[in-house]
Amino acid sequence: MTVSRTAFRRWYVMLPILLATAAAIGITMSVAKPVYQTKAMVLVVGPSVEQKLAASSSGSGFILQPVNPLSYFGDSLKSLALTESKIMDSRQVREEIRSAGFHGDYEISVQPETVFLDITATAADPTEATRTLDQVVRVITAKSNGLQSAVPPDQRYRIAPLSEPPLMSVRPARSLKLLGTVAFLGVAAALGLALAVDAEVGRRARSRSRAEHYGAARAGASRGRGRRGRHALPEDSMAGTRRVAWRFEANR
Numbered sequence: 001m002t003v004s005r006t007a008f009r010r011w012y013v014m015l016p017i018l019l020a021t022a023a024a025i026g027i028t029m030s031v032a033k034p035v036y037q038t039k040a041m042v043l044v045v046g047p048s049v050e051q052k053l054a055a056s057s058s059g060s061g062f063i064l065q066p067v068n069p070l071s072y073f074g075d076s077l078k079s080l081a082l083t084e085s086k087i088m089d090s091r092q093v094r095e096e097i098r099s100a101g102f103h104g105d106y107e108i109s110v111q112p113e114t115v116f117l118d119i120t121a122t123a124a125d126p127t128e129a130t131r132t133l134d135q136v137v138r139v140i141t142a143k144s145n146g147l148q149s150a151v152p153p154d155q156r157y158r159i160a161p162l163s164e165p166p167l168m169s170v171r172p173a174r175s176l177k178l179l180g181t182v183a184f185l186g187v188a189a190a191l192g193l194a195l196a197v198d199a200e201v202g203r204r205a206r207s208r209s210r211a212e213h214y215g216a217a218r219a220g221a222s223r224g225r226g227r228r229g230r231h232a233l234p235e236d237s238m239a240g241t242r243r244v245a246w247r248f249e250a251n252r
Helices: 003-009 011-031 075-088 091-099 126-147 176-231 235-251
Strands: 034-045 049-056 059-066 105-110 116-123 158-161 167-172
Touching: 003 011, 003 176, 011 176, 034 075, 034 126, 075 105, 075 116, 075 126, 091 126, 105 126, 116 126, 126 158, 126 167
Parallel strands: none
Antiparallel strands: 034 116, 034 158, 034 167, 049 059, 105 116
């Protein structure tokens, strides 16, 4: 007996549960408030100038020389990007942002082996999502400058936003994962009940079959004893026959 055959045979048991599950999913989707999501990407870049030692007529000294900020890509920038993501993901920084009046939630991550930071802000209001995202970028910049407070401003690593304006998207407040879990539990409950009902029906059928077989066997045994009783001689008759035969032999 396969599960599919059982489900097909006990469809009337599964149908109410499946309908109830579908109704619950539909109601959840219809009453769920939308959540607005904003995404941005920032890049950690090096300074635009660097200090170099140069010789002059008055002696040697340090001068500032313009450089390409993208030429600094390396382990130091990757370490700073990873450090920034860990700082921004801490509970302390999240509480600071919330206490400042920004009530959206955000996620931040570093693209593997790069200096790109992905930031996603979500809120029930699109304006709040955008405000939260802008605040997160400002806090990242402030934290980066704080880590480099001993370095002159024009020689610090910088946070450069790449997405402007941020892209807006809308998604249900109830995630698809939650709805999928509800659907799975509904199907599992319907199938489990169908299997239980089928097992109980089968058990009762087997018990009824054994009872009928036992009853038929007892009835057959009773009929057999009745037939043997009709054709057999009574015990007293047999005793009288034996006594008559003995007397006949004695008289001879």
